[in-house]
Amino acid sequence: MSLVAQELVAAAGRRRAAGPRARARSGGAAGGRVLRLRSALRRLPLGLLAFAQAFAVAWTVYPRTEAPAPQPGDHAWWHGSGPVEPAAFRPGLFLALVTVAFCLMLPLLVLAARLLRRLVGSGGRALPAQLGFAAAATAAGAVVTVPLVLVARAFSPVAGGPLGAVVAADAVTALRLCALAAVLLVFAAGAPWAAGAGAASLRRESGSVQAESS
Template identity: 50%
Template sequence: MVLGVSALSHALAVGWVTYDHTRAPLPQPGDHTWWHGSGPARPEALHVGPFMALTTAALYLLLPMSALAAQIIRRRADRLLPRGGTMAAPLAFAAVSAAAAAAVCLPAAALASSFSPVDGPSVWSAGAADVLTVLRLCAAVGLLLGVTLGVPWTVGRPDTPFLRR
């Protein structure tokens, strides 16, 4: 359950960050196409189709990556994580899940640019800023999920402490 919630929250973050590449750029101050157009120049509303396509693609890429990363950390947890630290496992979970989400951000940005009605900047230049945004956002979300729900490689063990609600 923890792995699915984590992958879904990270996929939503990737979809939210990369969704801006699907829209046409707003009119600039020297651009008078809004005057010759049929309506007022305003930002367009959120279109659910491209957002859900980006989120679904990110989820399908993140689930196997997150499962593989959790399995590798579980096998090497004794060597990788120090004993006695209560925050070592959630910090490792946050770092690994954020790195996986950042790796998924570039394919999602390429998919988002294919939905765009105009040619924008290249995927590499647009995706570089998105990778850092996704990394910061998903690290915070991963730490929050790791502390509240636990980490995937320790959930279900009887000796694992959990938060009492």
């Protein structure tokens, strides 16, 4: 019986010694999962802003794919019969414009976020950081308008006026819409690097826990 009792006591001691290590391992794994989740959520506002601005730019540029309606005094209006119906909306073409704008917008926003983080630091909730990124995002929307106008004019059956005047008019409209989207999202969620400090601290804590467990 003494040998059995000794074995039970030794097994209980081993379980007590292994308990903190198991908890440390589980805590490190949970910390890694939380870190990955927070990293994904930190990128979500940037993707939402890129999509919102791409949609706004495409909505602004899409009318350039249609021929203008005949006006009184035009030859087509004078010889036309019946009321002039507006051109049918082409959802495939509109989605293509949104996709092109998004593919151009997202890299510009990522580049602006990286540059501004180096300039203003990791304080994504500070007012200068928010204003700076909102201004950079608005400028990115105006930049994307230029190639998107060229794409839209390629699908237009008419010339559509001088290119410079068309780009200037659409860029001003896109600036207003993109500024509204950028200000709303940045002041609601902070700059894209707002959660960077918390993620770094969580990474250090998870690393220390894993080091202790090993």
